[in-house]
Amino acid sequence: MIVGSQKPIEEIWNMVKDFKKVLVFGCNTCVAICHAGGEKEAETIAALIRMKASQEGKQMTVNHLGVMRHCEPEYFEPVIDEVKKYDLVLSTACGVGVNFLSDRTGTVPVYPGINTSFYGAVEAPGVFKELCAGCGDCIVHMTGGICPVARCAKTLMNGPCGGTNKGKCEISKDVDCAWYLIVERMTKLGTLDKLSAIIPPRNWSTARDGGPRRISMEHIREFEEKEAAKTETAGGKR
Amino acid sequence: MAPEDTCTAEPYRAYGAELKETRPYSPCRAACPAHTDVEAYVGLIAQGKYTEAFEVITSVNPIASVCSMICHHPCEQSCRRCGVDEPLAVRHLKRFAIEKSKDYRRAKRKLVKKTKGKSVGIIGSGPSGLTAARDLADLGYSVTLYEKHPVLGGMLAAAIPPYRLPREVLKEDIDDVISKGVEVKTNFEIGRDAKLDDLAKKHDAVLVAIGLSQSRSLNIPGVDGPGVLLAIPYLEDVAFGRKPDLGKSVLVIGGGNVAMDVARSARRLGVEKVEMVCLENEQEIPAWKWEVDEAVEEAIKINYRWGPKAVVRENGKVVGLEVTKVLSVFDANKRFAPTFDTNTTTVLKAETIIITIGQMSNLAFLKDSPVKVDERGRVEWNPATQMSSAKNVFVAGEVVTGPGSAIAAVANGRRAALAMHLYIQGETIEGRLPAQEKEKIAQMPSEVVEKISKQPRMKIKHLAPEVRVKTMDHFEMGYSEAEALEEAGRCRGCGGGAVVDQKKCMACLTCMRVCPYGAPVVTSVSEIRPEYCQACGLCAPECPAQAISMVSYDVREIRNTLPTIIGKVDADRQEPVIAALMCTHHAKVIGVPNNVKAIPVHCTSRIDILDMLKAFESGADGVAIIRCGSGTCKYRDIEPRVNARVKRVQDLLGMLKIESNRLEILSATSDNGGNPYSAICADFSERVKKLGLRARK
Ligand SMILES: Cc1cc2nc3c(=O)[nH]c(=O)nc-3n(C[C@H](O)[C@H](O)[C@H](O)COP(=O)(O)OP(=O)(O)OC[C@H]3O[C@@H](n4cnc5c(N)ncnc54)[C@H](O)[C@@H]3O)c2cc1C
Ligand code: SF4
Ligand code: SF4
Ligand code: SF4
Ligand code: SF4
Numbered sequence: 007m008i009v010g011s012q013k014p015i016e017e018i019w020n021m022v023k024d025f026k027k028v029l030v031f032g033c034n035t036c037v038a039i040c041h042a043g044g045e046k047e048a049e050t051i052a053a054l055i056r057m058k059a060s061q062e063g064k065q066m067t068v069n070h071l072g073v074m075r076h077c078e079p080e081y082f083e084p085v086i087d088e089v090k091k092y093d094l095v096l097s098t099a100c101g102v103g104v105n106f107l108s109d110r111t112g113t114v115p116v117y118p119g120i121n122t123s124f125y126g127a128v129e130a131p132g133v134f135k136e137l138c139a140g141c142g143d144c145i146v147h148m149t150g151g152i153c154p155v156a157r158c159a160k161t162l163m164n165g166p167c168g169g170t171n172k173g174k175c176e177i178s179k180d181v182d183c184a185w186y187l188i189v190e191r192m193t194k195l196g197t198l199d200k201l202s203a204i205i206p207p208r209n210w211s212t213a214r215d216g217g218p219r220r221i222s223m224e225h226i227r228e229f230e231e232k233e234a235a236k237t238e239t240a241g242g243k244r
Numbered sequence: 245m246a247p248e249d250t251c252t253a254e255p256y257r258a259y260g261a262e263l264k265e266t267r268p269y270s271p272c273r274a275a276c277p278a279h280t281d282v283e284a285y286v287g288l289i290a291q292g293k294y295t296e297a298f299e300v301i302t303s304v305n306p307i308a309s310v311c312s313m314i315c316h317h318p319c320e321q322s323c324r325r326c327g328v329d330e331p332l333a334v335r336h337l338k339r340f341a342i343e344k345s346k347d348y349r350r351a352k353r354k355l356v357k358k359t360k361g362k363s364v365g366i367i368g369s370g371p372s373g374l375t376a377a378r379d380l381a382d383l384g385y386s387v388t389l390y391e392k393h394p395v396l397g398g399m400l401a402a403a404i405p406p407y408r409l410p411r412e413v414l415k416e417d418i419d420d421v422i423s424k425g426v427e428v429k430t431n432f433e434i435g436r437d438a439k440l441d442d443l444a445k446k447h448d449a450v451l452v453a454i455g456l457s458q459s460r461s462l463n464i465p466g467v468d469g470p471g472v473l474l475a476i477p478y479l480e481d482v483a484f485g486r487k488p489d490l491g492k493s494v495l496v497i498g499g500g501n502v503a504m505d506v507a508r509s510a511r512r513l514g515v516e517k518v519e520m521v522c523l524e525n526e527q528e529i530p531a532w533k534w535e536v537d538e539a540v541e542e543a544i545k546i547n548y549r550w551g552p553k554a555v556v557r558e559n560g561k562v563v564g565l566e567v568t569k570v571l572s573v574f575d576a577n578k579r580f581a582p583t584f585d586t587n588t589t590t591v592l593k594a595e596t597i598i599i600t601i602g603q604m605s606n607l608a609f610l611k612d613s614p615v616k617v618d619e620r621g622r623v624e625w626n627p628a629t630q631m632s633s634a635k636n637v638f639v640a641g642e643v644v645t646g647p648g649s650a651i652a653a654v655a656n657g658r659r660a661a662l663a664m665h666l667y668i669q670g671e672t673i674e675g676r677l678p679a680q681e682k683e684k685i686a687q688m689p690s691e692v693v694e695k696i697s698k699q700p701r702m703k704i705k706h707l708a709p710e711v712r713v714k715t716m717d718h719f720e721m722g723y724s725e726a727e728a729l730e731e732a733g734r735c736r737g738c739g740g741g742a743v744v745d746q747k748k749c750m751a752c753l754t755c756m757r758v759c760p761y762g763a764p765v766v767t768s769v770s771e772i773r774p775e776y777c778q779a780c781g782l783c784a785p786e787c788p789a790q791a792i793s794m795v796s797y798d799v800r801e802i803r804n805t806l807p808t809i810i811g812k813v814d815a816d817r818q819e820p821v822i823a824a825l826m827c828t829h830h831a832k833v834i835g836v837p838n839n840v841k842a843i844p845v846h847c848t849s850r851i852d853i854l855d856m857l858k859a860f861e862s863g864a865d866g867v868a869i870i871r872c873g874s875g876t877c878k879y880r881d882i883e884p885r886v887n888a889r890v891k892r893v894q895d896l897l898g899m900l901k902i903e904s905n906r907l908e909i910l911s912a913t914s915d916n917g918g919n920p921y922s923a924i925c926a927d928f929s930e931r932v933k934k935l936g937l938r939a940r941k
Contacts, residue, residue, distance in 0.1 A: 015899040034789040039752040044788035046854075050896070053857040057900055060861070072790065074750065131757050 007036040008100040009126040009134040010043055013119060015054050018096065021117045022055055023064065025094040030055070030119060031107070032072035033099030040134050043098030043120045045072025051098065051119055076103025079110065090114050125156075142212030142219065148205060150191035157184035163205040260795040263743065267795060268774060270739035272319035272334060274684035277648075277655035278304045282319050282334055283740045287796055289341050290732035290829060291844055298345035301338055305654050306378040307371050307417045310400055312339035313409050313718075316501075316532055316649050324685075324738050327693050330701040332735050333723075340728040349416065353423035359384035362668050365447040366390065367434050370398020371650045372641025373453035374421050375657030376664070381424035383665050388447070389426055392433035394484075396422075398455050400650065403479040403502075405509040410718045435609025444636055449664040452615070452623070452632065453641045453657065456603035462497070466555030467599075471562030475506050475600035482509045482716075491595030493517040495565055497552055498600035499524050504535040506600050507544050511713045521547040521592055523570045523582050541709040547592060551584055556591055564593040605643045629673040630656075630663040638664050655680070685739050686775040692761050695880055696778075702731040733829045733878060740796025741777030742784060744770045748791035755783040755792060760881035780879040785852035785889070802843060802851065803858040809841050813863035820865035820932040824925055825851050826912070827872040840925045847872075848909075849882040856893045856907060866932030869909045873920060903935050 022028050030052040038044025052070040059066045071088070075081045076099035082089070089095055090111055097104045098119040108116035124136035139156035145163075146153050155161050159177045166185030169176025173186045192198045210216065264281075268274075272282040281300050288297040301308045315335050323331035342349075363386040366373045373389060374396070381387045395401045396418050400409060422428060434440055434454075443450045459474035461467065473488065475498070481488045494510040496503050499522025510518045520539070522529055525548045529536060536546070550567035557563065569588035575581040607617055614634035616624040625632050625639045632639050640660035641653040659677050666673045688696075705721040706712065712719035723731065742755070746769045755764040755772070763776035764783065770791070772783075784792040784799045793799055806823065813821055819839035828844035836842050841864075845851060848871045859867040869890060871877065887909060894904035908928060912920035 015896075034748060035750050038750060038788040041788050045748075045790045046788045049790070049854055050857065053854060053861055054896060054900065057857070057861050057902075061900065072748075074748070128753075131754075 007039055007126065008102070008122060009040045009124050009136070010037045010100050010120040010122045011040075012042050012047065012051065012098075013121055015051075015058060018051065018055065018119060019058050019062075022066075022068075022094060022096060023059075023062070026066050027091070027093045028052075028055065028066060028068045028096055029089060029092040029094070030068065030070040030096045030098060031076075031089065031116075032070065033074075033076040033097070033103050034072050035075045037098060037100055037103075037120060038072075039128065040126075041132070043100070045070070048072055048098050048119070051096070055096075075099075077106050079106075082107065082110075086110065140213070141208075141210070142216070143209065145205065145208075148200060148203070149188045150195055150197065152184055152188045152191055154184050154188065157182070157187070163208065165201070259798045259801075260740075260793070263793075264739070264795050267739060267743070268683045268685045271322040271324055271684045271687070272332070273739065274682045275318040275322040277318070277652040277680075278658065279655075279682060280304050280319070282332075283735065283737055284796060285341065286332065286334065286337055286732050286735040287737055287740065287846070289337055289728060290735065291846060292729070292828065294341045294344035295348045297341040298349065301341065302349075302420070304658065305651065306375050306421055307400070307414075307650065307654060308338065309342050309413045309417045310371075310409060311335070311651055311654075312342050313413055313720075314400075314404060315651055318649075324688050324736055325734060327688050328696045329698045333701055333704060333731050336702075336704055336723055337728060337732055340723045340725075343722060344725075346416070349420060353420060355423065355425045356381050357384065358386050358425065360386075360668070362386070362448040363388065363446070364449050364451065364664055364668075365443045366451045366453060367440075367443070368398060368451075368453035368455055368641070368643075369393075369396040369428075369430075370400065370453060370455045370641060371653035372455075372657035372660065373398065373451065374418065375654045376451050376453065376640060376661040377426045378421045378424060379658055379661035380664065381421075381426050383661075385448075385665075385668075387424075387426045389428050390432045390434055390438075390443070391428070391430045392436075394430050396428065396430065399457070402457070402483050403476060403505070405479065405482055405505050405512070406716045407509070407512060407712065407719055408505070433609075440609055440613045440615065440637070444634065447636075448668050449636045449638060451638045451640055451660055451664065452643060453639070453660070454605055455642045455653075456605050456647060458604050458606050459599065460602040460604055462552055462599055462601065464552055464554050466557050466562075469557070469560060469562075471557075471596055472555055473596065473598045475502055475598060476603060478506060478598055479509070482513070487513065490515050493594045494519070494596045494598060495592055495594035496520045496598050496600055497565070498522060498602075499529040499531055499546070499548075500600065500602075501531045501535055502603075503600040504531050504539050506598050508539055508542055508713075509716070510596075510598070511542050511544060512716050515596075517594075518543075519545045519547060519592060519594065521550050521552070521565065521567060523549065523551050523573050525549050525573075528573055538706070538709075542713050543709070550590070550592070551582060553589060555597060562595060562597055564591045565597055566591050603647060628675075628677065630660040630677070631667075631673070636667070638667075688736075689776060692776050692778070695761060696736070697878070697880075699734050699878070701734070702727045729829075737779035737796055739774060740794065741774060741779035742772045742781070742792050742794055744772055745791045745793065748789045749787075750789055750791075752788060754786050754788060758783050758786045758885065760879065778879060780847060780882065781850035782879070782882060782885055785850070785854075786885070797846070797850070799850070799852070802845065802855040806843065806855065806858045807862045809843060810859070810862040810864055811841075817937065820929055820937055821863060822866045822868060822925065822929050822932060823859035823862075823864040824868045824870055824921070824928075825855065825859070826868075826870035826921055827877075829872055829876070829878065835922050836925045837922065837929060839929060842921070847877065847879055847882060848886045849879060851886065851889070853889050853893050853896075856890070857896070860897070860902065860906070863938070865938050866906045866908075866928060866935075868925065868928045869907070870921060870924065871909065871911050873912045902938070906932060906935060906938075 030048040032045040032048030034044050048070040052068045055068045073081045095116045096119045097116050101122040104118045125138045126134045126136045129135045141155045159175050170183040175181040175183045270283040273279050285297040285300040317335040319334045320331040325331050364380050365388050366377050367390045369389050369391040377387045377389050393402050397414050400414050459476040494515050496507040507518050507520050549570040551570050553566040553568045569585040571583045571585050573582050615637050616633040625644045630638050638660050640657045663673045707719040749769040751766050753766050755770050756766045761776050761778050764770045764772045822840040824840050825843045827848050890909045897904050910924050
């Protein structure tokens with residue numbers, strides 16, 4: 007899932023202070039799980055903005071709302087008219103949600119209430135850890151299930167650098183060395199010999215470096231379009 | 245006295261009432277024939293909301309005062325706390341709430357407008373008749389109650405002895421009913437003063453609620469003549485203050501609750517030697533255990549396993565009862581089929597014998613009426629419609645259900661009232677009357693029981709036996725406020741717990757991780773198992789999707805009401821405004837300093853970070869979260885979570901450059917006899933004052 011963290015109130019205040027009617031809009035999926043931007047946190051941020059406004063002597067209306075997901079239109083369509091009544095939407099969804107929603111709110115700006123941090127897992131309640139970088143060409147079958155792209159500070163593909171130190175990465179003693187983990191894991195799996203194969207230089211065009219990515223599933227899209235056409239010719243409206 | 249405008253015509257609806265109806269009932273509520281929402285009203289008592297508790301109780305039961313004295317409380321027998329230690333003292337808590345609401349209820353009495361232009365006649369003013377009268381009056385019908393006795397109340401007035409049911413208590417209930425504009429005709433016996441047919445013509449519908457007001461007798465030699473009495477006429481004498489002549493010794497035949505009343509009232513009439521004789525043994529005796537115990541305390545001897553054979557008379561005067569040894573009372577199928585050892589007999593000596601072996605109705609007035617009576621002398625009726633065989637004649641109470649309890653008669657009276665209403669409105673009745681059996685939550689699983697700390701039931705005090713047998717006065721003492729609050733705090737709030745809005749839940753597992761009792765199970769969504777949930781409320785403020793609500797309270801209530809509670813903050817104030825959110829679970833808030841706004845909460849577990857923020861947003865200079873005294877929390881694992889919430893809000897306040905020590909979590913000082921809140925509130929207020937008053941632009 008996508009992990010995010012709340013922006014400091016000072017930063018948020020600078021974004022919102024010139025608006026009269028602000029909606030803090032939460033997303034109840036990934037960012038709710040990491041307690042950053044679900045409906046609950048949206049309400050919390052709304053309260054903080056109101057308190058800040060009163061400290062600053064500013065008159066503004068700040069409300070909150072939440073829907074299941076900001077990255078699929080069906081989820082926010084039922085409330086979009088309500089959303090558009092505001093001068094500003096402070097979305098606490100991940101960046102995906104902020105972008106996606108802002109394409110659909112006309113003249114109402116959508117600002118980010120949280121920082122979208124990474125793709126991660128819930129290591130323990132309240133602890134979220136980055137495990138994947140979304141590079142578009144997964145190779146973890148060659149590295150014992152551990153991703154060197156996301157988890158090695160230098161994204162090294164063929165073994166650790168000289169900074170590896172008793173299992174820790176040189177950037178911080180709190181960060182595991184991904185290659186140390188890979189070796190340990192592959193030893194356990196009995197596949198250490200696979201590591202002698204050289205992983206060739208990667209083609210980063212599948213990652214962010216290749217420009218914005220889009221995946222279109224033709225079999226689903228075509229089907230949906232045909233269905234839509236059918237109901238339209240039948241005079242119905244979906 | 246409560247002002248007039250606090251009166252509501254609408255019946256009180258506990259929070260989540262609609263939601264609650266769709267959920268399994270708490271076992272106490274399911275066990276109550278009238279389905280009184282015990283969980284709701286005990287919870288209200290625990291919060292010091294006594295008149296609200298009164299409303300919950302009386303919404304389904306117009307003779308609540310009576311029940312608070314004499315109900316056999318099936319709710320207690322099925323209380324889930326039985327699995328932990330002892331059941332809640334539900335009846336006693338009811339009594340407390342009702343006594344606290346005396347002024348309120350009197351101020352509330354008012355005439356209901358007769359909007360329906362239709363009339364009903366009710367024969368019999370026992371629990372079922374009174375209940376139907378109230379419900380139908382509330383619905384806007386003109387109601388006339390016909391009662392053969394000079395007073396209303398049925399067996400409550402005419403049979404239950406005053407030492408168990410003080411008549412001023414009964415009067416409060418009756419006054420409530422009459423105040424709705426019910427016309428009363430006492431000393432009016434149908435069959436003697438009017439015919440059923442006349443009533444059926446006069447009214448749009450008639451209810452026969454005549455109970456079982458005749459005693460059954462025994463067909464044994466010597467039974468006829470002076471010295472042998474029947475229970476009901478005897479109890480009527482007692483009830484109406486006529487002193488029956490009993491001689492020096494009394495023998496009561498029978499082992500039921502009525503027999504106990506007969507024997508115990510005989511003691512109170514000055515008879516030193518009172519004995520009882522019954523077919524059953526100590527385990528089989530049908531009377532409630534507490535009745536037996538109290539009778540024994542009052543020096544009443546019970547002769548078990550003897551069957552009456554003949555009344556022994558000398559010169560016409562009763563001297564005793566010849567009895568035969570009973571071998572068994574029930575057959576293999578648990579049916580009543582006594583067997584005797586006819587060779588073993590004895591004589592139990594007594595000057596007066598009172599026969600208490602059951603009751604029946606006097607149905608003479610139904611002769612020649614269209615209401616059919618079956619070959620065994622019972623009124624024919626349809627329980628699905630509460631109708632007799634005659635078109636507009638309905639039936640309710642013990643005349644058709646057979647002997648039971650007052651509250652069962654109330655429940656049946658309610659059904660009958662609804663049936664009559666539907667009938668008069670020309671609607672079908674079948675299938676519209678509420679189901680009598682309700683689905684209830686299961687007993688607590690053992691892994692939950694283990695997590696609940698033991699807390700003994702508050703003792704119910706009685707006058708000493710040697711004192712109480714000297715008068716007909718009520719012998720049971722009510723709870724003090726402190727006792728009631730403590731007892732109410734024992735309730736586990738069964739059935740009032742957490743419910744997940746499955747449209748909002750995204751299965752984040754938070755509730756499952758938070759719950760101290762293992763109630764939530766998260767698969768594709770969370771499902772909170774009611775038999776595990778203790779309604780502590782810890783999970784709801786933690787859910788990041790705000791998907792959890794509570795059946796027994798509004799999770800937003802605190803933050804919604806805080807602005808009003810805090811009110812307008814005076815810019816020139818001298819003292820800081822303090823919002824104190826305090827656990828008042830078993831203590832009532834009294835005498836906090838003026839600048840402290842007390843917000844009682846059931847447990848600090850229910851305080852959301854949004855509530856704390858709202859207090860500051862509403863202008864509080866300081867916010868105190870006050871948990872109950874150490875070791876008194878009835879839930880577990882609450883403290884660390886609440887501490888974490890406080891810490892989070894302190895951090896957020898820091899971001900707003902508000903001193904984080906304007907928010908503190910404190911513990912009520914327990915057991916110093918005084919007010920557990922006032923001193924700590926005053927200290928906190930001083931500390932906040934030193935920080936200064938918050939300026940607002
Ligand atoms: C001694 C005794 C002790 C009891 N103790 C308890 C207890 O502790 N707890 C408990 O829950 N229950 C107790 N009960 C049971 C309880 O009293 C009954 O369940 C309840 O009263 C039944 O209510 P009802 O409305 O069916 O009839 P009743 O209360 O019997 O009322 C019927 C009324 O109809 C009137 N009536 C009859 N015929 C006519 C007529 N022809 N015309 C006009 N009026 C008529 C009668 O006078 C009577 O007032 C006790 C009963 C008795 C007898
Ligand atoms: S908008 Fe972002 S946070 Fe919300 S569901 Fe989609 S990916 Fe997850
Ligand atoms: S603990 Fe309370 S809610 Fe639960 S069964 Fe007992 S009285 Fe009812
Ligand atoms: S905490 Fe809320 S969203 Fe998470 S599983 Fe429980 S009910 Fe669902
Ligand atoms: S945390 Fe408390 S209210 Fe929530 S499910 Fe568990 S027992 Fe019930």
